[in-house]
Amino acid sequence: MSACADNSFRIALLVRGELDSAEEALLRAHLAGCATCASELAAEEELSRKLEKLPKLMAPADLKAQVQDRMGVPLARGRVLRMAPRRLVVAGTIVLALVIGAAVTLRSRFAADPLALAAHQAVAERRSLDLQRDLFPGETAGAPALLRELAQRYGLPATTAFPGDAELRLVSVRPGTALGKVSAILIYLDKEARLVTLEILPGNEVQIPPKRTRQVQQFRPVLARVEQCGVVLWKQGGALHVLTAPLDDQELARLFVKVRTHRS
Amino acid sequence: MLDGTYRLARWLVPRDSDARDLVQETYLHALEARKTFRPGASMRAWLCSILRNRFVDLCRRRGHEVLWADGADEFRTLETTGDAPAGFFGDAELARLTTLVRGDIGRALQALPENHRTVVLLCDVEHWRWEEAAAVLEVPIGTVQSRLFRARRALRRLLSEYAPEEASIERMR
Numbered sequence: 001m002s003a004c005a006d007n008s009f010r011i012a013l014l015v016r017g018e019l020d021s022a023e024e025a026l027l028r029a030h031l032a033g034c035a036t037c038a039s040e041l042a043a044e045e046e047l048s049r050k051l052e053k054l055p056k057l058m059a060p061a062d063l064k065a066q067v068q069d070r071m072g073v074p075l076a077r078g079r080v081l082r083m084a085p086r087r088l089v090v091a092g093t094i095v096l097a098l099v100i101g102a103a104v105t106l107r108s109r110f111a112a113d114p115l116a117l118a119a120h121q122a123v124a125e126r127r128s129l130d131l132q133r134d135l136f137p138g139e140t141a142g143a144p145a146l147l148r149e150l151a152q153r154y155g156l157p158a159t160t161a162f163p164g165d166a167e168l169r170l171v172s173v174r175p176g177t178a179l180g181k182v183s184a185i186l187i188y189l190d191k192e193a194r195l196v197t198l199e200i201l202p203g204n205e206v207q208i209p210p211k212r213t214r215q216v217q218q219f220r221p222v223l224a225r226v227e228q229c230g231v232v233l234w235k236q237g238g239a240l241h242v243l244t245a246p247l248d249d250q251e252l253a254r255l256f257v258k259v260r261t262h263r264s
Numbered sequence: 265m266l267d268g269t270y271r272l273a274r275w276l277v278p279r280d281s282d283a284r285d286l287v288q289e290t291y292l293h294a295l296e297a298r299k300t301f302r303p304g305a306s307m308r309a310w311l312c313s314i315l316r317n318r319f320v321d322l323c324r325r326r327g328h329e330v331l332w333a334d335g336a337d338e339f340r341t342l343e344t345t346g347d348a349p350a351g352f353f354g355d356a357e358l359a360r361l362t363t364l365v366r367g368d369i370g371r372a373l374q375a376l377p378e379n380h381r382t383v384v385l386l387c388d389v390e391h392w393r394w395e396e397a398a399a400v401l402e403v404p405i406g407t408v409q410s411r412l413f414r415a416r417r418a419l420r421r422l423l424s425e426y427a428p429e430e431a432s433i434e435r436m437r
Contacts, residue, residue: 050369052389054373057267
């Protein structure tokens, strides 16, 4: 009986399919001659069948929408595009409200330095996006259309947005906020599945002092590093562009040139 | 992923409104605490771990209120009033499905202590990996396995206690 009692846990593993073949063969040989253990196996299998019959609840659609709105996450592919203009504005406002909490700290630190503020906000946003990778596949197909809509609605220059290539795949576009303005955040994955973001926001009033820039080929962007993450800021088409990527300075500069020189 | 989080919430608290609040709080907390997520770790385990901690907070906030009493109150109420178990799942189709399994397995699950209920849900209903369940329950994998073993034993005992009830219902048909 004690040997059978010892088998109880093995029987539970057998039902779960977690015994290796040698252990399973041994146990099955025992089961063939032991009514107690055979009965134990039958009871465990019956319990598993009953558990399998439990209904698999799905989260209600309105709950999903509420959560995703509050997280600042566009819904599944195409959903945002179907939003009424007012709803898009409301979603943008909620995103803004969510970001405000984190932004307050940053703003107090970088009140007098909008470039530093934009860089820190972009890196904070990138960190948040990194947690949402599993949502991107459902958003990829709708990304270009969402970018066009955001550009149209908020006056962003979509033509300067890098559409991605074989090395840097565009996986999603999200509305964001930076420097108190609604922005478009283009999200890419590189070949090593590293997250790269390009945030575009209205930036006519943002000044980039030449002394903070560096020569990168024919361009003079600001290159920075925030929490080990590379950041490049530049103005183009009246908009401020903030590129973030976990790359070293040389790779970052190469990436910047690629993004900056593409032709839509 | 939201479905799994919601399902766990629905098994932790009896009211759908509480489950919805738990899920929303979980995601907002996750946003705030995103720095604590380790890259490469299971996102769903991390979220459910947050949800479970929020559930514990909810119990504390409500002081003496015991959410599931002895774990069978809602079923007992349904039996007394003759309602379909729609109050439990809030959905007619799910109520029908629940009726099909006669509620016994659900009733038995609710009668388990929360940590045993959760381990059964994660490992045997959701079929999560041991390490994911361990992350949610914040115990070693060996503890998850032994806890699941004990929980299944308890479930079988409870189901055998309900069996005569079921037999009598069958005879009435």
